[in-house]
Structure formats: structure tokens, C-alpha cells
Amino acid sequence: MSAQSLTLPRWMDLVLLPLWNLVVALGVAALVVLAIHQSPAQTFSVLVEGALGSGRGLGYTLYYTTTFIFTGLAVAVAFHGGLFNIGGEGQATFGGLGVALLALWLSPTLPAAVMLPLLVLGAALFGAAWAAVPAYLQAWRGSHIVITTIMFNFLATSLNVYLLVNWLRPAGSMSPESLEFADSARMPALHALAAKVGLEWPSSPVNLSLVLSLLACVFVWWFLWKSRAGYRLRAVGSAPEAAHYAGIRPRLQVLVAMGVSGALAGLMAINEISGVQGKLTLDFVAGAGFTGIAVSLMGRNHPVGIVMASLLFGVLYQGGVEVSFEVPGFSREMVVTVQGLIVLFAGAMAMVSAPLFARIYAAFKRKEAQHG
Template structure:
């Protein structure tokens, strides 16, 4: 898999900054042309988008709330990429992570918050990791292609959750398939509450404590991947499986470890959505975050800093996009989905498009006689 592919001869600053910027610019250019074809003004749309995403503290709160999900799923996809695996199943793992958080908050929601929080983190991680473990095990031990199995597991997760919510966990005497509301001790505090407590005025938004956890995960991710022997094994496997095996890396175990970490990270989406915002378990709360994670990981070059930046970009697209579609009816919310696709296409599938040319351009002109 080329997710963590080599620099292709390009120096790091080109590979990690110039190329992603070029690919992103190309994706946005395609989007702009599309917007123009739809009869809207791309520049006006961009202005609306920026104002809608960063205009005031409320807008920033919404942007970062969306970004929280995308950081989790972006990290999830990235750790798998580092091991040379493509985890398309972050969506399903996040969904099942919600089951873990939901069960815990329903069962133990009466406990003090300081106890519920770590337990919920564990539950989200355990359920998400568990859902990723099966495809990981099948890939490692039986050679079943993880791309296909994780796609299948997304569908299976969706069916399992629908069944549980419609038939088992639904609040009695209610039509819509959701559980009862958790006790307030199982709610994550909102950012405007926390900041208000220390005297800072911040607009009301769904942004909550899980954003801090997302940033902690970023740091942990960085330490794990680049500064531990386990992370080294994961990267070694992703770079060159044969060399890794020769170097003493157990491929099966490393695949399983990387994928369970990936699933756990995806499961944390439930902290933001279920514990932070909805305060109940409901259908389809993931809303495609798992797929956005693919774009975020590709754009962020599988590095936490890049992932945070890409996640904020997508958060801004989601938040600002709704403002844009409000002002410009020709640009419906699905425009964001299309832009997301363009970004995956340009940053992922066409990542070599500019690379070769740029590498050729930067290479010092060799003496004629070499070769």
C-alpha cells in the first residue's frame, strides 16, 4: 500500500509540505471549477465558508467539534497505513465503539464523572478494537484481504446496531430507535461550560472535552509510532515486509496490534458524539466520519500534525459548508462529500501526479556522461 510510500526521491520538505499543498490546491481547483459550473461564484463561496467556519467563537467551536471526530478517524486510518494496511472499517469500528460507550453510560452512568470518563474511554477503545480485531486476525492468520473484510464489517456493524437499537436497546414506549438519555454524570462537559468556568466567554457549540482527548491521542500516536520499538515494528512492516521479517518483526502480531490500535482510535468518535453531544445512543451517529478519516490521513501524510490540520480543514468544510448551502442554494451539503472525494483522489490516488515532475525539476542537472 502506498499510504506510507517512500519520498520517491523528493526531499522531506517537498514530500511533506509542498506536495500535499499542491495536491490539495488541485482538489480545491477542481471543486472551484465545479462550483463555477453550477452557476455559483467560487470566491464568494470560499468567503462564506471561511466566515462560517471561523467567523466567531461559536463557529470555531462547531468546526473543532467536527474536527474531533476526524482526528480520531484520521489517526485510526494512519496507524493502519503505517503498517501497510488499509482500514476502510473505521466507520464500523466507531459505530461499535458507540455501543461500548452506550452500554457503559447506561449501566454505570450514575457513578461520579471522574470514574465514568476513564471507563468510557476504555469501553470505546475495547469495542472499537474488538471490531477491528476480527478482520486483523483474519488478515494476519488466514490471509483474508483486510480491505474487503473491513468493508463487510462496516455493513455488519450497521446491521448489528440497527438490530440492537430497534429491538433491544430502544427506550420503551418510544418510536425512534434510540436509547434513553444518560445520567448527566456521564456527559462530557462542553467547551463553553469549561471555558465559562474559568471566566472565558465562548459561544455555545457541541465542542466538548473529547477534543482534548483527541489531542492527547495525537501526542501518544507520535510517541508510539516514532519513539517506541512497537511503533518501529509497525513502520518497518509497512515499509518492507520482507526486511521487517528479516529484522525479527513478527508480521502477524504487528498487523493485529496496529489494527486493534486503529479500531480503538476509531472507537473514540463515540466519546465525542455519544458522551459529548447526543447523551444517548442512536442510529448512524458516525455520519461518515470513518471515511473522512481516509482523506484526513492521506492529506496529513499519516503524521499527527498533518492530521490535526487536515481534520480542522474538514471540520471547516463541514461547518462552513452548511453556511454556504444556506446562502447559496445551488451548493447543497453534498458538495462537501464531493470535495472530500476530490481530496482523496488528488492526495491519495494521484499522489504521484506532481511528484515525478517536481522531483525532476528539483534534481540537480546531472553530468551528461552518467548512466
């Protein structure tokens, strides 16, 4: 049995390999910190303390984590369907547009119990609709999904700018943002909910979208591994011709995969637009769609792994801000460099170490077989 043909056991693929990649990434980042004459121990200590050492820091970390869970799940669903969705930025932007239009139209007259579910539905439908066009072009016109989703990112951003500047911006305002939503369209913050039950929690942007993101993880797990629709989607992603021979329509599954993927990306807007900003703004996605690619790769395209990878990236984002303030001579650009290295080694190069682990595991199995 060759190492190349060996499939890693599930626990090694989902747990050991990502942990090893993270250790390598942190080691390389430590070398970069040393190269700029800073202490890796002090830098990483400040990073972890800033992200997890206080209630406020933890709140910000969970806020970033929520965003990355949505975008990571979006990439993972498309990946299981054999597609590489790089359009999370545009789908989230279009989802935010749907949230804003519904909130500006209905929130002054509807209570929160009705308005918030409508916003969630609107974000998902708008995100799915924006992803459906590249899916159609891929399935029926042969366009490459990577190219079309990248271009649709630019289209969504341009459309958002046009609507904000020419239609949604209040009269007399020079700021390209919409009117503020009514209170019924604001996703409750967790610190506000804690205060209602007598618990003290420092103010932070984390809100009920965190719960929504965890529910999305449960849905994706059920959909991909427990439902017939998910089985058909994974079958097409693994072997389109065999799936077609078995009676599954690959073209339809492209639409399903991208539709679910776009809906998950669109839900990211709930966290930012409804939970934090309370209005539609320019560039509220801020690269989260692309970060979701690294999150999905590091999380091995599984909801549990995506939650853990999202938490790691949340720590990096929030802790990086603290490092830039607390460590003398450590600029924001240096923080971004360290974050980029961790993304590179822990996300984009997630499978580089897989052959090494495969050889080790194959040697172990041969030894075990010899001793019978």
C-alpha cells in the first residue's frame, strides 16, 4: 500500500493535520517576528490576551468568528459539490443589500419578532440569487465558476456603491450610507440580552447572529451527510459522470450547491448590517468572503472544523489589533504580515503535509500487520 493511495483516517484528517499546520504556521510567524527584532513570546502573549483575556476582547473575537463561520460554510458547501466558489464577497454584499431594502421598507411598521426572521430570509435569498447566475452560466453555458464568481464580486460592489450614492443615501448627506434601521431590524447584542437577565457582560459587537451561525453549521452537517439532497450533491462533486449514470442531474446540482453556498454567504450580512452597523454601508464585507476560503480549507470543509478555524481567525483579527497597540514598534502592517503567513501555512497550504502523514500512517499500518 503506497502512501499516495492511502486515505488518512478521519481523526487524522480533521484534527491532527490542521493542528500540525497551525504549529508550522506559528513557527514561521515566530521567525518573522524575530527577524524584525521583536519577542515572539511577548507578541503571541499579547495577541492571545487581547483576543481571549477579557470579556470585551472575547466579544470581538466571537463577532469576527461569526462572520467567518458563514463565509467558511459557503465555500465548503460549494466544494462538496465540486465547485470553487470565490464569490462570497459579492454574495454577502448582495445579501446585505437585501437586508437593507427589507429593513428600510418594513422595519418602521413591523415588530422585531416578524422583522428579524424576514431579514434572515431576505439575506439568504438575495445571496442565493446572486450565486445562481454564475451557477447557471457554469451548468448550461460552460463558463468557469471561478471566473464568473470573481467578476460578480466586482459587480455586486459596484451595484452597492451606485445604490448608496444615488438612491439610498439620505438627502443632504455626504456619507455613502443608508438611513439607520428601526430598532425592530436590529439583531440584539448578547451583552444587552445578558443585562436583561441580570448578567454583566462588557459591551461588544457580538450578537444573536452567533447563534444563527451555529444553527447554520448544524444545517450544513445535516444537509450534506444526512439528507438525500446532500448525498446527490456530494455524489456529483465526487464523480459527475457516475452520478449522471445513476440518474442524478449534475446541472441541477450545480444550481443547488451554489444556491445554498450563496445563501450562507448572504447570511454574513445579518451579523454586520443588522447586528452592528444598523444601516447599509460601503465595503461592509471587508474581505471576509476571501478569508472564508482559508477557513474552509483549514477546517477541512467540515462544520466542526470550520467553527474551530473561524475561532482561530477571530483570535488573529482581534488579537492583531491589540498587538499593534501594545507592542512597541509592531505596526499594523507587521500584524497583517503575520496573519497572512498563518493564513498561508494553515489554510492555503493545508494539504502540503498530508503526504508525510500518509507515509507515517502507512508505515504504522505495515508494522501493525507484521506483528499480526
